[in-house]
Amino acid sequence: MISSAAAKVKVDPRDAKLSMAHFFVAFGALAIGGLMGLLQTLVRSGKFELPWGIGYYQILTAHGVLMGLVLTTFFIMGFQYAAVSRTAGTHSPAARRTGWIGFWLMTLGTLMAGVMILLNEASVLYTFYAPLQAHWIFYLGLTFVVVGSWVDGAAQIMTYAKWRKNNPGQPSPLLSFMAVINTVMWIVATLGVAATVLFQLLPWSLGLVDTVDVLVSRTLFWYFGHPLVYFWLLPAYMCWYAVIPKIIGGKIFSDSLARLSFILFLLFSIPVGFHHQLTEPGIDPAWKFLQVILTFMVIIPSLMTAFSLFATFERYGRSKGATGLFGWLRVLPWGDARFIVPFIGMASFIPAGAGGIINASNQMDQVVHNTIWVTGHFHLTAATSVVLTFFGISYWLVPHLTGRKLTKAMNKLGIIQAWVWFIGMAFMSGAMHFQGLLGGPRRSAFSTYGDSQQALDWIPYQIAQAVGGTILFIGIILVLVIFINLAFFAPKGEEEFPVGEAENLQEKAPMVFENWKLWLGIAAALILFAYTIPFIDIIQNAPPGSKGFKTW
Amino acid sequence: MHMHKFEKIWLIFGISCLVIFLTVVGVSAFYMGNKPPSCLTTIDPEKVDQTKPFDKPGLHKVEGKEWDYELVYVASAFSYQPAQVEVPLGAKVKVMATTKDVIHGFEVAGTNINMMLEPGYISEYTTTFDKAGEYLIVCNEYCGTGHHLMFSKIEVVK
Amino acid sequence: MAKAELKAKQHTQVEDSSSLKGTLASVFLLGLFIIVSWVSVYYLFVDRF
Ligand code: HEM
Ligand SMILES: [Cu+2]
Ligand SMILES: [Cu+2]
Numbered sequence: 047m048i049s050s051a052a053a054k055v056k057v058d059p060r061d062a063k064l065s066m067a068h069f070f071v072a073f074g075a076l077a078i079g080g081l082m083g084l085l086q087t088l089v090r091s092g093k094f095e096l097p098w099g100i101g102y103y104q105i106l107t108a109h110g111v112l113m114g115l116v117l118t119t120f121f122i123m124g125f126q127y128a129a130v131s132r133t134a135g136t137h138s139p140a141a142r143r144t145g146w147i148g149f150w151l152m153t154l155g156t157l158m159a160g161v162m163i164l165l166n167e168a169s170v171l172y173t174f175y176a177p178l179q180a181h182w183i184f185y186l187g188l189t190f191v192v193v194g195s196w197v198d199g200a201a202q203i204m205t206y207a208k209w210r211k212n213n214p215g216q217p218s219p220l221l222s223f224m225a226v227i228n229t230v231m232w233i234v235a236t237l238g239v240a241a242t243v244l245f246q247l248l249p250w251s252l253g254l255v256d257t258v259d260v261l262v263s264r265t266l267f268w269y270f271g272h273p274l275v276y277f278w279l280l281p282a283y284m285c286w287y288a289v290i291p292k293i294i295g296g297k298i299f300s301d302s303l304a305r306l307s308f309i310l311f312l313l314f315s316i317p318v319g320f321h322h323q324l325t326e327p328g329i330d331p332a333w334k335f336l337q338v339i340l341t342f343m344v345i346i347p348s349l350m351t352a353f354s355l356f357a358t359f360e361r362y363g364r365s366k367g368a369t370g371l372f373g374w375l376r377v378l379p380w381g382d383a384r385f386i387v388p389f390i391g392m393a394s395f396i397p398a399g400a401g402g403i404i405n406a407s408n409q410m411d412q413v414v415h416n417t418i419w420v421t422g423h424f425h426l427t428a429a430t431s432v433v434l435t436f437f438g439i440s441y442w443l444v445p446h447l448t449g450r451k452l453t454k455a456m457n458k459l460g461i462i463q464a465w466v467w468f469i470g471m472a473f474m475s476g477a478m479h480f481q482g483l484l485g486g487p488r489r490s491a492f493s494t495y496g497d498s499q500q501a502l503d504w505i506p507y508q509i510a511q512a513v514g515g516t517i518l519f520i521g522i523i524l525v526l527v528i529f530i531n532l533a534f535f536a537p538k539g540e541e542e543f544p545v546g547e548a549e550n551l552q553e554k555a556p557m558v559f560e561n562w563k564l565w566l567g568i569a570a571a572l573i574l575f576a577y578t579i580p581f582i583d584i585i586q587n588a589p590p591g592s593k594g595f596k597t598w
Numbered sequence: 599m600h601m602h603k604f605e606k607i608w609l610i611f612g613i614s615c616l617v618i619f620l621t622v623v624g625v626s627a628f629y630m631g632n633k634p635p636s637c638l639t640t641i642d643p644e645k646v647d648q649t650k651p652f653d654k655p656g657l658h659k660v661e662g663k664e665w666d667y668e669l670v671y672v673a674s675a676f677s678y679q680p681a682q683v684e685v686p687l688g689a690k691v692k693v694m695a696t697t698k699d700v701i702h703g704f705e706v707a708g709t710n711i712n713m714m715l716e717p718g719y720i721s722e723y724t725t726t727f728d729k730a731g732e733y734l735i736v737c738n739e740y741c742g743t744g745h746h747l748m749f750s751k752i753e754v755v756k
Numbered sequence: 757m758a759k760a761e762l763k764a765k766q767h768t769q770v771e772d773s774s775s776l777k778g779t780l781a782s783v784f785l786l787g788l789f790i791i792v793s794w795v796s797v798y799y800l801f802v803d804r805f
Contacts (some may be wrong), residue, residue, distance in 0.1 A: 091704050101743060171740050177700050177717060178742070260701065293675025302599040324634045325712055327719035332637040335624060342616045349612040352786055353605045356779040364775050371778050396786055400793040403616075407794070408623040409634045410801050412712040416703050416738035483800065485707025487738035493746035498734040500707045556599060589640035589718025595700045597675045604780045613785060619794060710804050725805045 057128050057236050057543060058136040062447035064133075064145050066533070068124025069444065071153060072117050073529050080111035080522035087474065087515025090508045092490050092492040102491035103169045103598055110172030111504065112162065114450040115191065115427070116156050118278045121436050123148070123198045125281055126225035130202045132543050133219035133454055134209040141204040148198025155190025158183050169598040171489065173267065174247070176258045179594030182251040182518060185243050192236050192243075199229035210560070217555040220288050220301055221545060227308045228280040230562070231273055234569065235316055238269030250594060257591025261328045267579065268319035276344075278428050280308065282435035285388055289439070291546035293384045296362030299354040301548035301557045307354075309345035309559060313569050314344035317576030324411040328587070333580040340576060341406045348399060355392060361549065383452070384544070385461030387438030390464050391431040394471070398426035401479070416489075419482020422475040430471050434464055437525050444532040451539030456528055462529065467521040474514025481507035600635040627740060635713035635723045643717035646672055646698045651666070655679040657691075665724050671695035672734075673715050676744030678735060684753045685727050692724045703738030714739060727754045 057065070082105040088094040089102055096102065127145055130499040131137055137145065161183070168184035206226045209218055217223070242263045250258045287304045291297055298304065320337035323329055363374020379385045401423040405411060414420060441460050445452050452460075482488075486504040495501040558564065626632045631675040646652045651670045656679075658668045666689050673695060685691060695704050697715040704721065705712040713721040737748035 103740065103743065169743075175701050175739075178740075260718065266715075294629060300600070303601065303605075306599070323714075325715045327635065327637045327716060327721045328640070329636055330638065331627065331633040334634065334636065335627065338623075339620060342620055345616060346609070346613060349783075352606070353608050353779060353783050355601070356782045357605075357776055360776055360778045363778075374778055381671070396789060397793075400790045403619070403790060404794055407619060407798075409627050409632050409710075410623060410797060412634060412710040413797055413801050413804070415712050416705065416714075451778055466708060483797075485705065485709075485734070485736070487703065487705065487736045487746075489740040490736075490738075490746040493749075495734055495746075495749040496751070498749070498751065499732065500734045501736075518793045550600075553600060587638065587640060590642050590644070592643060592700075592717045595675070595742075597700060597744075602776060604776050607789075608780065608783045611784070615787060615791060621800070708804065710801060728805050 054545070055130045055132060056540075057447060059140060059449075061128065061131040064142065064149060065124040065128040066444070066447050067149055068120045068127070069440065069529075069533075071156070072120040072124065073154075073526060075112040075116040075120065076522060077526055079109050079117060080519055082106070082109035082112070084515050084519040085253055087512040090490075090492050091397040091512035092494075092505060092508065092511070101169060101598065103171065103489075104163065104166055106489065107169050107171050108160075108163050114172050115188075118142060118150065118428070118432070119191065119195055122228070122277065122281045123152075125439060125443065126202055126228065126284075126434070127198070128543075129221045129225050130205050130449065133545060134205050134222040137201060137205045138208065139149050141201040141208075144204065145198055145201035148196070148201065151194030152191050153194075155187040155192075155194055158190065160187075162187065165449060166598070168597065173271070175267075176247060176250070176263045177261050177592035177595050178598075179251055179596055185247045189240065189243050189248070192240055195236070196233055199233060202226060202229050207335070215557065217305075217557060218560060219369055219545075220298070220548075220555075221284060221305060223305060223560070224280065224284045224288065224308050227312050228277060228284075228565070231280070231312050231315060232277045234566075234573075235270045235273035235277065238319075239271075241391075242266035257593050258592050259585070259588050261326070261588070262581075264323065264326070265319065265577075265581065265584060266330075268322045269316070269573075270319070271322055272319050272341075273315045275424070275427065276311055278432045279472065280311060282388070282391065282432045283308075283351060283437075285435050286351065286392060288546045289544050290355075290385065291358050291362075292387060292544035293382065294359070294362050294379055296358050296365070296546075297549035299357040299361065299549060300553075301550075302553060302559075303350060303354060305555050305559045307350045309565055310347040310350075311344065312565055313572060314340055314347075316569065317572045318344065320576075320580075321406045321411075324408060325415045328584060330580060330583065333576075337576055338406060339409045340572070342403075345399075345403060356411060381457075381461070383457045383464070384438055384442050386461055387441065387464040388435040390468050391434035391438070394426050394430040394434070395467070398423065398431055401426065402438045408520060414482055416487060417482035418478045418486045418488045418490075422478025422482060425471060425475045425478070430467065430475070433537050433567045434467060437463065440529060441532070441576030442544065444529060444545045445536055445539075445541035448533055448536075449537035449538055449540075451541050452532065453536055456531055456536065459524060459528055463521055463524040466517060466524060470514045470517030470519075472514070474511045474518060477507040477510035477514065481509060481511075546596040602605075605731065614732050618651060623714075633697040637720050637722040640718050640724075641696055641720055643698060646696055651694065652696060657683050657685060663692075665692045667691045669693045671750070672698060673704065673737070674698040675702075675742050676737070676748040678704075678737075678748065678750035680750065682751045682753075684755050687730050687754050687756050688726065688728055690724065690726045693723060694720060695724050696720050700741045701739050702741050702748070703736070705736050705738045707734045707736055711734065712738070727752075730754045730756055
């Protein structure tokens with residue numbers, strides 16, 4: 047009874063508008079970024095050169111910023127804003143206004159950074175490592191994106207807080223809880239990047255100071271850089287844990303364990319940034335290894351997630367009379383884009399996760415560090431698991447927000463889109479993984495390195511990447527067609543916002559999970575533990591600073 | 599909060615695997631000397647050419663050290679000094695490198711020699727060149743327009 | 757009393773572990789994949805200089 051009433055709950059149209067605004071920017075970024083991605087693979091094949099003097103690293107910067115920062119942040123904020131509105135109730139006018147301010151700040155920042163990239167004033171890639179020095183407007187734009195995301199996230203927190211006040215002693219709705227965890231993690235993590243941009247890079251690019259401490263800047267960046275990838279992943283997990291069960295007609299395997307895994311992400315995804323700096327000088331190997339251990343802790347919630355998802359599927363399958371060890375796989379709704387698109391994303395997380403464990407394994411990183419293997423890796427994690435899940439979400443969320451319906455034709459196109467993506471990525475990411483193991487570097491335009499035999503051996507893999515990139519670009523066109531259809535042209539109707547229910551309703555989630563003082567306290571303690579001493583070391587033993595370089 | 603028996607089995611198994619992985623790399627790193635390159639020595643990035651040993655890039659035989667040779671590189675946009683060296687097969691070599699300008703990578707493709715070069719820091723890695731052949735050194739961290747043109751070669755010869 | 761019994765019964769049904777054997781098999785296959793990948797790259801690390 048409750049569930050049928052809940053199924054009809056709609057996101058308020060005023061909230062829907064703000065979510066959709068986010069999605070327009072996100073899919074716009076996908077369109078441009080996708081074109082850049084295609085061009086990169088073509089250039090790297092050696093068979094194609096960019097026209098009009100456009101630089102490879104200029105388009106690579108655009109691709110990284112648009113895909114890694116803009117598409118993800120805008121989609122996530124739009125999705126979480128809608129998820130909170132759907133499960134914790136319509137946002138108050140104050141919260142909505144906050145959300146809009148955040149949205150416009152982020153959009154303004156994106157435009158500023160984008161213009162600087164277009165003018166070739168900021169070809170520093172999306173990681174903007176000093177002492178490469180971009181135009182100050184680029185850094186200021188990124189600041190606006192980050193600060194805007196804080197304001198945007200505050201809207202979700204306000205509505206969550208209101209729900210908690212109105213429902214004392216009750217565990218908050220699962221999706222709202224998860225959204226707020228992700229937002230809080232994001233705020234804590236972005237403090238690092240905000241610190242380096244505001245206190246180091248901005249004054250330095252404005253000429254107020256002459257030099258920058260490179261290692262401090264990198265350390266602050268990677269304090270943010272790892273939780274950044276979890277910020278992308280957790281909304282996908284929200285869908286897998288809390289939405290997919292409803293779509294297939296099953297139940298959430300365990301509400302409490304889902305919350306527990308999100309709390310573990312909050313605690314362990316931040317104090318681990320050194321695993322991106324394993325081959326760097328200036329950091330003590332013991333502290334690197336300590337953060338490697340903490341990195342391995344953050345694998346545990348993903349192990350829990352894997353179990354929960356299989357269990358949800360198996361429970362559902364068996365309830366439909368499936369037998370045998372894997373009979374339940376057969377009864378899953380393979381014809382439903384809302385299920386299969388994220389499902390392909392989940393399946394891709396198996397090789398993606400395995401690759402991640404390898405990357406994080408201390409000295410084993412020397413085999414793969416900054417090779418194109420890494421690019422292959424995050425095109426599985428971010429550009430497949432996460433992005434396909436986001437596509438799957440938009441196939442019901444966009445029509446839900448625009449008062450339309452996902453038609454049979456679009457459903458079918460969605461399924462085709464996901465398979466096209468999967469095949470393209472198998473070529474591109476697969477070839478990147480193997481080329482990387484042979485030593486092929488990432489972030490590099492085509493080169494034979496003075497006709498070195500090793501470099502010549504890489505070329506076939508680069509051609510395979512171009513084949514994959516071309517297929518992927520078809521996938522981008524398909525998803526844009528579907529998005530535009532669902533936003534503007536699909537028939538009017540009601541599309542459900544699916545929200546799963548726990549299998550065991552008697553089991554109330556422990557209230558300690560909502561004790562933010564406790565979790566933020568532990569998170570802060572872990573961060574201080576992992577970073578204080580090495581960070582002081584880095585500052586105390588710092589070499590002379592670096593002046594800025596513009597080498598592009 | 600209740601956890602299914604199978605989930606407990608899975609987590610115990612999974613966590614044990616993680617502990618084994620960590621033990622393997624931990625023992626290899628701290629007891630067998632395979633720590634990732636983490637040299638703590640600093641240098642003035644504007645005075646690299648005047649600072650030993652970077653005033654003389656190239657391969658140098660050394661005596662009375664744990665290694666037989668020191669192979670010294672200076673990186674700058676977009677080249678390495680030296681551009682070509684020959685290393686005798688089986689030599690134990692300490693590779694030392696630094697940069698004069700932006701961050702560069704230093705990767706000897708197909709080997710474990712893979713380290714970041716950051717202005718102000720020296721990067722080192724000691725290993726035994728025990729497989730003959732021609733090896734390409736590539737810059738694997740973006741450093742500017744000529745990044746993909748930045749390389750050097752090592753020949754490991756009998 | 758009757759109610760408590762009913763609850764206990766429901767509980768044992770949920771507990772019925774035989775119904776998750778496919779899940780256990782799946783996660784162990786996943787574990788196997790992770791181990792094989794990791795060991796392969798570790799082999800590369802040990803083999804190279
Ligand atoms: C049409 C689909 C896509 C293609 C063909 C593509 C292709 C590529 C290629 C070839 C590179 C590496 C270039 C290099 O290292 O020199 C790259 C980098 C990257 N891609 Fe994609 N990609 C696609 C989609 C995506 C998506 C959806 C995302 C994000 C969710 C993404 C995020 C990134 C990021 C963050 C980088 C790193 C940029 C850097 O190293 O600075 N890509 N992409
Ligand atoms: Cu990371
Ligand atoms: Cu370079």
